[in-house]
Amino acid sequence: MLAMAAVACEHTPAIAPEASLVAVLDELDVPASASVLVGAGDIASCEELAGAVATAALVRAMIERTPDAVVFTTGDHAYPDGSPEQFEACYEPAWGEFNARTVPAPGNHDYETEGAEGFFGYFDVFRERSEARGGGYYDVTLGAWRIVVLNSLLPLEPRSPQLEWIDRRLDAEPSGCLLAIWHHPLRSSGFHGWLPWDRGRDTDVLWERLARHGVDVILNGHDHVYERFARLDADGRPRSDGARQFTVGTGGADLHPIVRRRRHSEYLTNETYGVLVLILHADGYEWAFVGTDGVVHDRSDERVACST
DSSP states (O other): OOOOOOBOOOSOOOOOOHHHHHHHGGGOOOOTTOEEEEEESSOEETTBOHHHHHHHHHHHHHHHHSTTOEEEEOSOOEETTOOHHHIIIIIHHHHGGGGGGEEEOOOTTGGGSGGGHHHHHHOTHHHHOGGGTTTOOEEEEETTEEEEEOOTTSOOOTTSHHHHHHHHHHHHSOOSEEEEEOSSOSSOSBTGGGOTTOGGGGGHHHHHHHHTTTOOEEEEOSSSSEEEEOOBOTTSOBOTTSBEEEEEOOSSSOOOOBOSOOTTEEEEEOSOOEEEEEEEOSSEEEEEEEETTSOEEEEOSSOEEOOO
């Protein structure tokens, strides 16, 4: 039996009035030349939608400021089972208005319904790009950035179709700045991150493969916390041109306890729902984690250069 000392979220996360949520985004400076990627994962609990509705208000306000913003999700969209009915009843009233601009990654709760039928049937991207339906991995371009969306529920052997697809796509069209999205984090200070059987431990192969292509940013969910790591290589060692992992499992579902802080974790909270705003420049990026309490909790001090 695994013994762990957890730091629980012992209060109901604060949700500020929508006007306050809108106002806090005025603190962010987005140049006209930059692109914006905004989102979270672990979003709509059918038992209580208040958190998902509040994070949707932040996303909506960001889109009002930057109309070309793209929305990302890091999996687990409609709890508990990701069924078509739960997507319609729970996800749709909260984040549904962003469907046409969303790049979604599947999570384990999406697969509680056979074949992730609710997930694949709901999102517009899988109607527009039928080749991605079923596999759940695909890529898009946002400004100077390549965004690769992956499925951490599929087989992750080095010669698996998804891993070979990564090489084909990124070898054929190299990108100066590269961002990847999938559900299970390799490293997490939250509950799942300390379970020896958690699927996230198998995603080291994704890190290794993407590191060959100079990945700059990795976005995950699964643990319902917000966590930012230092730039690391695939083996978890600090490296000035390594990838920075953000776990953004704060979309609205109940937050998770923090078990023990991982090495090289630079910011960690389970105190608030919220969304991550990434400001993507032609040669680098900035970030801000904005909580539903109306506070910018974590923010870059300066632009971070891409690795290539």
